[in-house]
Amino acid sequence: MSLEKNFFEQESEVLKLRVDIPLIRTQEGQSPEDEKVPLDPLWVDFRYGEDKEKGIKSDGIETFVISPISERDLFSNEYINCTGIVGIGRDKITGKEIAFLSHQDPDYLLHRKGNPENLKKFVEEFKKTLTELVDRSDEETVEVTLFGGNDDPLDSLPKKTSDYVNVVQILNEATKDIIGYKPTIVMGPNHGEGAIDVTVIVQERKIIIENY
Secondary structure, three states, rough: OOEEEEEEOOOHHHEEEEEOOOOOOOOOOOOOOOOOOOOEEEEEEOOOOEEEEOOEEHHHHHEEEEEOOEOEEEEEEEEOOEEEEEEEEEOOOOEEEEEEEEEHHHHHHHOOOOOOOHHHHHHHHHHHHHHHHHHHEEEHHOOOEEOOEEEEOOOOOOOOHHHHHHHHHHHHHHHHHHHHHOOOEEEEEOOOOOOEEEEEEEEOOEEEEOOO
16 A cells, blocks of 8 residues: 655655555565665664664653664554654755654653653753754755654553554654644554554655555
């Protein structure tokens, strides 16, 4: 199944970000659509946390991770209750697509010891990254999209329903503060068990979402 979404409802192919759900890969980890092009994304590892060498921001293991803005493809795995944000634009100097990817746990943002400092730190880092993307990009090429989360009322932890709604509202407002409008949700919340892996093919403005 494949879904194509143009966030600004424009006809320009430049601004069309494709979302494929799911994509079957070869054993080499390549897309069957073009096996000549291997994927070598930067792994934005939620379970590892901050990685200064790679430029990944975090507040520790399984809290949040935000990738650097890069021309390189991006990957993060095992989104279950977590939400993710992709911001993408076209660099004003190089003319190439640049993007960042986040992976954040609603429990960390809303409930863990240290709240509201946890939430404040994430929002500050997210806004810094989004502001940098906007500053580096041609304005008309900037897109921000949200995916993931869990709002299943039948889940063993019913609070996840309200957690999902609250985190989406927080991300909506944080994004709107920087770019003037809310992010587009390209994939709704997870309903029940399972997880998703996300790969951003930056130069194609394409998100690959794999369910398992």
